[in-house]
Amino acid sequence: MEKPKESSVERLRSGILDLIRDLDLSFGDKLPTEKELSERFQVSRPTLREALKLLEQEAVIDVHQGKGRFLAAGALLSIARPITKFESVSQMVASHGYSAQTRLLGFATVPADPDIAARLSVPPGSPLIRVERLRHSNGQPLVYSLDWLPKALFDADPATTPDWSGSIVALLAGIERGPVASTANVRATLLPQEVSTLHGLDGFGPALLIEEICYASDGTRVIYAMDYHRGSAFSFSFVRK
Amino acid sequence: MEKPKESSVERLRSGILDLIRDLDLSFGDKLPTEKELSERFQVSRPTLREALKLLEQEAVIDVHQGKGRFLAAGALLSIARPITKFESVSQMVASHGYSAQTRLLGFATVPADPDIAARLSVPPGSPLIRVERLRHSNGQPLVYSLDWLPKALFDADPATTPDWSGSIVALLAGIERGPVASTANVRATLLPQEVSTLHGLDGFGPALLIEEICYASDGTRVIYAMDYHRGSAFSFSFVRK
DNA sequence: TTTCATTTACTTGTCAAACAAGATGATTCA
């Protein structure tokens, strides 16, 4: 099993965020000095500075040599649903406040077309598993998902059939191939016409399409996903700098 | 004038990215060790580590104690149109490959409604300037923008009328209030009905709406913007981790 | 008293050297 063993820098980072909350600091306020922080958290200044550098990059704090560190714009939404946080669709839906169910619309083993083969870095024509699903809550469709996975991932245990109605992320984690990061692309579009008509999703409206390639911890590409998020139900926040 | 004086850590960060390109490293390859890098760039290990930490956070490199640092997923698209890079709409349109023109649809001085007042952190009812614009290229509408700015920003020089058909970012930079960062939110939607009909934008289709609050370097909020990006023309990339 | 230059203390920026801890491969010994 993978045991990342949270580094002290990562612990520091959240410790500092907690401290900001505890001290009730807001925009423009001054943070304690490096000396005070390193004493409070019992770490050396170089280590502390690595953590502060991360918060700088996230635009949570501004730094001015000789003056100190000050809360910046990012502090205002350092938590709220950042689009850059990797999580499964199920988690994401939950964090938006929906208790959703998954409906398996279909799955099949298909040959990789050149486009998708390139994205997953597998030979064209090699077998992929294509899974089509819909998350919905109280009859309202929320996310329409298409996933492609290399069939080879499951060749070790060909007897059992995976349960595609559950979390694919969890499924892959079970065979030591859990995705940990992705490169993604976002744009606005409509559901493809045939999807709307075939599955009765006419009222879905404009969708936020996130296309992503998910990577396992060893760097192999394990999923290519197209997730259509219903525009009226989802939004994501981030800091630009 | 603002002279950020690029820190050595920032210089290191791009230096390392250049080195990765020069050495033609790709996914999974091993980076030079901290010792080699600190010698090559003539900096100490603690300083180098601050820069490496940034690249870690961007998911450009993975680190394993005792083994080394390795290129990760983010390296594949560390350049391509990241949504988290702050830039003006004009710059963004250009970086997507369009040579666009701006059409000023209207502007007015209006009282701040409570919602927008809160976002700009000004008293409700205080005077704002509302600017409505459209970028288009070869007759194709690309981005429909609504901007609100505190009128107080321009009180120092009330004689001249700003030119709203140019870049607002550049305009603010001219009075030492150029925005440097923003907190943003993205979702998919359609153009508001009345906008479509009033300005003949029926074929616009689904839009990627980016709402953002822009901050000047002193932390004051200078713009609240709603930018509707035509879905068929724009997409943004990022790394999730 | 007011003004301006200087000093002093404080803050972040950077460095050097050392040791701890995890990983890897070679060596040694049974």
Place this chain on the structure above:
DNA sequence: TGAATCATCTTGTTTGACAAGTAAATGAAA
């Protein structure tokens, strides 16, 4: 052969020091 040990390489962390930028106190000159 096989397994334990060791040397070595890598990243993780600490200590102490000095450089550089800022701001406030100080004190001399007008």
